[in-house]
Amino acid sequence: MNKAAIKITAMVSDDLDEVMRIEQDSFTYPWSKNSFQGEILSNRFAYYVTAKDISDSVIGYAGAWIILDEAHITTLAVDPSCRQMGTGSLLLAYLLRKAIEEGACKVFLEVRDSNRQARRIYERFGFEVIGKRKRYYHDEDALVMVRALEKVKG
Numbered sequence: 001m002n003k004a005a006i007k008i009t010a011m012v013s014d015d016l017d018e019v020m021r022i023e024q025d026s027f028t029y030p031w032s033k034n035s036f037q038g039e040i041l042s043n044r045f046a047y048y049v050t051a052k053d054i055s056d057s058v059i060g061y062a063g064a065w066i067i068l069d070e071a072h073i074t075t076l077a078v079d080p081s082c083r084q085m086g087t088g089s090l091l092l093a094y095l096l097r098k099a100i101e102e103g104a105c106k107v108f109l110e111v112r113d114s115n116r117q118a119r120r121i122y123e124r125f126g127f128e129v130i131g132k133r134k135r136y137y138h139d140e141d142a143l144v145m146v147r148a149l150e151k152v153k154g
């Protein structure tokens with residue numbers, strides 16, 4: 001897929017049926033549609049985006065909370081049939097830019113210890129493991145990762 005053809009835009013309610021299909025294919029404990037609704041409609045600290053292909057289908061999404069000088073990546077997923085093409089990286093890069101623009105100087109996330117694919121992408125983006133949250137996923141520990149963000153100049 002041509003990366004230039006992928007559009008990243010704010011997630012809206014009309015995206016949620018497609019988001020839910022990817023969510024269910026991607027996670028052992030998927031979020032509900034209501035959780036996404038709450039995030040995009042009522043959480044003023046939340047930034048959720050979707051990646052859409054040339055035919056306007058949702059192929060991935062990501063979210064973050066940005067509160068004062070800290071950001072927290074809450075989710076990142078790509079349609080299984082569209083992985084390994086750079087979409088996850090585009091979504092993550094977009095959120096990191098947004099966090100910098102909003103004044104964050106650190107970004108945190110949790111990832112399953114066993115999730116090698118996600119850990120690789122985060123490590124490629126400069127995230128480092130700083131700790132563990134025991135039983136964060138009910139069935140598994142989470143690694144806590146952090147990355148410093150450079151300030152926007154000017």
Ligand SMILES: CC(C)(COP(=O)(O)OP(=O)(O)OC[C@H]1O[C@@H](n2cnc3c(N)ncnc32)[C@H](O)[C@@H]1OP(=O)(O)O)[C@@H](O)C(=O)NCCC(=O)NCCS
Pocket residue numbers: 026027075076077078079082083084085086087088089090110111112115117118120121124
């Ligand atoms: C983690 C996840 C979001 C990554 O999405 P993705 O779109 O596959 O990510 P990218 O394509 O940007 O990067 C994945 C790999 O493809 C490679 N890649 C990117 N573009 C490529 C291309 N054009 N050709 C070949 N490889 C490419 C990247 O270098 C990267 O390599 P790596 O495995 O060594 O890191 C995806 O695997 C996913 O949805 N997983 C399930 C949900 C999940 O675990 N989310 C994280 C929760 S913490």
